[in-house]
Amino acid sequence: MTDDIKTLALRCREAAQVLATLPSQAKRDLLEAMAAALEGDATTILAANARDLESARAKGTGSAMLDRLALDPRRLAGIAAALREVAALPDPVGQVTREDVRPNGIRVQKVRVPLGVIAMIYEARPNVTADAAALCIKAGNGVILRGGSEAIHSNTAIARALRRALANAGIDEAALTLVEDLRRETMLELLQLNDIVDLAIPRGGEGLIRFVAEHARVPVIKHYKGVCHQYVDAGADLDLALRLLVDGKVSRPAACNSLETLLVHEAVAGAFLPRAAQALRAHGVELRGDAASRALAGGIGEATEDDYAAEYLDLVLAIRVVPDLDAAIAHIRRHGSDHTEVIVTRDPAHAEAFVQALRTAVVMVNASSRFSDGGELGLGAEIGISTTRLHSYGPMGLEALTVERFVVRGEGQVRHPDLVDRT
Numbered sequence: 001m002t003d004d005i006k007t008l009a010l011r012c013r014e015a016a017q018v019l020a021t022l023p024s025q026a027k028r029d030l031l032e033a034m035a036a037a038l039e040g041d042a043t044t045i046l047a048a049n050a051r052d053l054e055s056a057r058a059k060g061t062g063s064a065m066l067d068r069l070a071l072d073p074r075r076l077a078g079i080a081a082a083l084r085e086v087a088a089l090p091d092p093v094g095q096v097t098r099e100d101v102r103p104n105g106i107r108v109q110k111v112r113v114p115l116g117v118i119a120m121i122y123e124a125r126p127n128v129t130a131d132a133a134a135l136c137i138k139a140g141n142g143v144i145l146r147g148g149s150e151a152i153h154s155n156t157a158i159a160r161a162l163r164r165a166l167a168n169a170g171i172d173e174a175a176l177t178l179v180e181d182l183r184r185e186t187m188l189e190l191l192q193l194n195d196i197v198d199l200a201i202p203r204g205g206e207g208l209i210r211f212v213a214e215h216a217r218v219p220v221i222k223h224y225k226g227v228c229h230q231y232v233d234a235g236a237d238l239d240l241a242l243r244l245l246v247d248g249k250v251s252r253p254a255a256c257n258s259l260e261t262l263l264v265h266e267a268v269a270g271a272f273l274p275r276a277a278q279a280l281r282a283h284g285v286e287l288r289g290d291a292a293s294r295a296l297a298g299g300i301g302e303a304t305e306d307d308y309a310a311e312y313l314d315l316v317l318a319i320r321v322v323p324d325l326d327a328a329i330a331h332i333r334r335h336g337s338d339h340t341e342v343i344v345t346r347d348p349a350h351a352e353a354f355v356q357a358l359r360t361a362v363v364m365v366n367a368s369s370r371f372s373d374g375g376e377l378g379l380g381a382e383i384g385i386s387t388t389r390l391h392s393y394g395p396m397g398l399e400a401l402t403v404e405r406f407v408v409r410g411e412g413q414v415r416h417p418d419l420v421d422r423t
Contacts, residue, residue: 016116115139156178257385265323
């Protein structure tokens with residue numbers, strides 16, 4: 001009989017207490033072994049992924065979801081490489097982030113410690129199985145993985161390889177627990193275990209994330225959607241703007257850091273939009289724009305207000321011509337999702353105004369939105385992107401999987417010596 005979710009979570013917590021005490025080199029060796037295990041099981045993992053893809057196609061799954069689900073030798077090698085990158089990163093556990101000696105001589109430190117047990121709830125992204133395991137273990141946490149039914153064979157094969165590496169290192173495999181019971185009731189029970197699970201991180205569509213946030217009793221990192229904008233300022237380098245636009249929209253449209261809306265200053269719209277429309281259509285991008293953009297470039301359909309709030313995750317782009325920087329900022333404030341925003345400009349004052357005016361998790365100045373990624377920002381593989389201000393904001397790496405606690409070192413100091421003296 002399969003263990004219930006609470007039993008699995010309790011075992012994960014016990015194993016996490018061992019992980020929390022592992023030396024840095026032991027964790028590094030463990031992640032290196034996990035990467036090697038993935039490579040050793042490549043044939044099995046890819047065969048499992050092929051089963052998932054076949055089932056997904058039979059169900060009529062869309063191209064964006066299929067792209068997230070698909071593995072091939074190159075992507076699997078990339079997952080193994082990401083584990084090695086995480087292994088090589090500095091260990092956050094035990095880092096002293098602040099130290100002060102008080103007038104009475106006590107030494108006050110703030111020190112990073114693991115969160116404990118992290119529940120990852122995700123959809124058709126088998127790479128998350130490995131990425132989440134690597135980041136959680138490096139930061140000394142246990143992890144409970146609850147993937148979607150679309151990737152169940154892929155996730156199982158990946159988790160089996162990773163758990164084998166744990167066992168070979170003498171660590172309880174429960175430190176990496178894959179939930180095989182995919183009923184919604186089981187997920188609901190997991191989200192109620194606030195005395196065992198320290199944090200839930202959902203990754204997937206807006207519906208999944210809202211469901212987790214609305215039903216969880218444990219803290220939740222939320223990232224509802226990525227409505228990312230690129231604003232082309234007056235006087236911008238239009239060659240640069242076009243290069244960033246094509247990369248941001250076309251390189252991987254199913255990613256949450258892909259562009260969904262293009263905003264163009266009216267002073268350069270006439271010169272830029274025809275070039276942009278031609279380049280994007282050459283890559284199969286459907287364009288939807290306001291009246292001003294449709295008048296300047298052919299082949300642009302009519303955009304609705306819903307288009308400007310949409311996360312397409314596909315080869316579709318909304319366009320609007322704006323009169324100035326303030327109008328671009330106002331549009332982003334109204335329709336953005338606090339994920340990633342891009343300004344293309346030659347004016348340092350405009351760049352700074354854009355950065356300061358928006359509270360979005362990541363702001364790019366003359367750089368592609370596709371850099372809004374933990375690996376690209378130097379975090380190694382990311383465990384998710386937070387668009388809510390809990391203890392982490394933006395792409396989340398190792399440090400986001402720890403908390404800071406106070407460690408106070410003294411030599412017998414007491415707060416009220418007069419009370420002690422009277423005893």
